[in-house]
Amino acid sequence: MLTTKKNTANILVYLIVFIFLFTGTLTFGTLKAKADTSVTLTGFLIDEHCLKGTNAADPGADTLGCKLMKGCIKGGYGIAVKQPDGSYQFYYADGNFFTDVTNGVGVGGTGGQKTVYDFVTAQKAKFDAGTLSKQNYLPVTVTGTLTDETKPSTQSGNIAVYRVIQLSTLRDATAQEAEALPTGQTETTIQTTAATTITTSQSVTTTQSTKPAETTIPSETQGRHDDPETGARSIPPGWLILTAFVLIGVVAFAYRVKTN
DSSP, rough: OOOHHHHHHHHHHHHHHHHHHHHHHHHHHHHHHHHHHEEEEEEEEEHHHHHTTTTTGGGGGGOHHHSHHHHHHHHHEEEEEEEETTEEEEEEESSSOEEETTTTEEEEEOOHHHHHHHHHHHHHHHHHHTTTSOSSOOOOOEEEEEEEEEEEEETTTTOEEEEEEEEEEEEOOOTTTTSSSOSSSSSOOOOOSSSSSSSOOOOOOOOOOOOOOOOOOTTTTTTTTBBBOOOOOOOOOHHHHHHHOOOHHHHHHHHHHHHH
16 A cells, blocks of 8 residues: 555656646747747848948948958948937847958858858849949848847957847848938938847838748748737647646645545
């Protein structure tokens, strides 16, 4: 009889541990989803070298030719997004930064960094061929995942830290998406942002206009119980109620076995 009670108690202990591990996994999934948020951003591509240099006050003024200079290629590419107050928020593209330039070609860049580099290179080729009328104030729209990853400035002595967006698509912005951005045709004074960009919320753009062709990658948040503002995954209430009832039942049964 004692052996039976002991075995029953052991089974209950294992069951309780399993329940706690299960609920812990759900909680971790919720926290992770809050950190990784699907976004659509419209702004100007720029390297962090120029963002903190001559084009700090107006990232759209940075030219294609400048973006392809050695120091700029190695400076870390990203997107500068205009905020409601007129300032700009900068996000690094994901991937490894370029480490060198050999025969005019960037070396070592991966992921979103290479995606931006290839996009800018293609735009510069169009400008040189006369099929693109200008080489600055060229707004783009990106889709991707705003992660909890951050990267520091590539510039010596600069303590700025920026959030990273994992790029899914990159294309020219439509006129509707870019209507709030400067075009370079009028003189504009733009307020710059503070250095640290970890806690500042992103500017999200939605549109119903016809967009240039792009590769569509399904969002990781589709089909989940997501927070409409943050994109965070929530635990379905049914799971929480079921877990609570099972846990209460197990504890009550364990107490009954112990007292008997």
